[in-house]
Amino acid sequence: MADNKNGREAQAQNEERRQRERAIAEELKRADEPEPPVDPTELAYFETELETLEFPATAAEVVATVGDHEIESADETYTVADLLPDTEVESFDSPAEVRARVQRPTVAEAMKRVVAAADEHQSASFGASQRDGYERTFRELQAIDADDDDEGIRAIADWIIEHIHENEKLPGSRDVRREAAEFCRSNGYSVRNDEWLGI
Structure with missing residues (x-):
């Protein structure tokens, strides 16, 4: 394309179109993922319990605070300590990030x-x-x-x-x-x- 105003606008439009196509493809991939086996209302309740923590928080801090909280899946019951490592090397920026990890x-x-x-x-x-x-x-x-x-x-x-x-x-x-x-x-x-x- 020519390096003029029309050429630059065409390149920008093509880039925007490619970004939209990538976003749509990513959404379609996510639609194929199996549903999380944990009830969303239970996860919402769990997320409110996490609000006592100050984020970002390490996995060790999450385990220390809510490690004995039980999460029921379709097949089994887990504690948060079963699902998160008791370590400082892993951290979370928000309660939603912890929720996504345990779902x-x-x-x-x-x-x-x-x-x-x-x-x-x-x-x-x-x-x-x-x-x-x-x-x-x-x-x-x-x-x-x-x-x-x-x-x-x-x-x-x-x-x-x-x-x-x-x-x-x-x-x-x-x-x-x-x-x-x-x-x-x-x-x-x-x-x-x-x-x-x-x-």
Whole structure:
């Protein structure tokens, strides 16, 4: 495009269109995610209990304050201490962020194990995008087959923890996705190339 006013306006419009398309695609992906197994009204009540804390707050502060609070999922009852690591390395900016973390108990439990293993090895520290990548991989595994007792989540969490102990560092998010895709394919689940796990 020509470097003039019309060319710049056309580029800006194209960029806006691409951003809208990405936002729509992201919303469509989220629509395919399974519903959180915890009742939203229970989570709302839990979130009001968190207002006694001053945010940002560490996971250790959350556990110390509401660690014995029980959260009922469709299958089981968990305490907050079961779902969040008792550590200073993880922090939350708001009660809503804590709520989002505990609304999928199986994923939260797996992340707690991974964070605890990383905390044991000081050289294995999380970046925000890496943590988000791990969590999204666990959510995708949960979505593949909700009836498989979340075997995939446990298997990949075990693999990450083993990697941390052997290498004293976290595996890359892409490596975790690749391992999860391999697990899915070896257990008869199809993973398309255009999906999160489709590496």
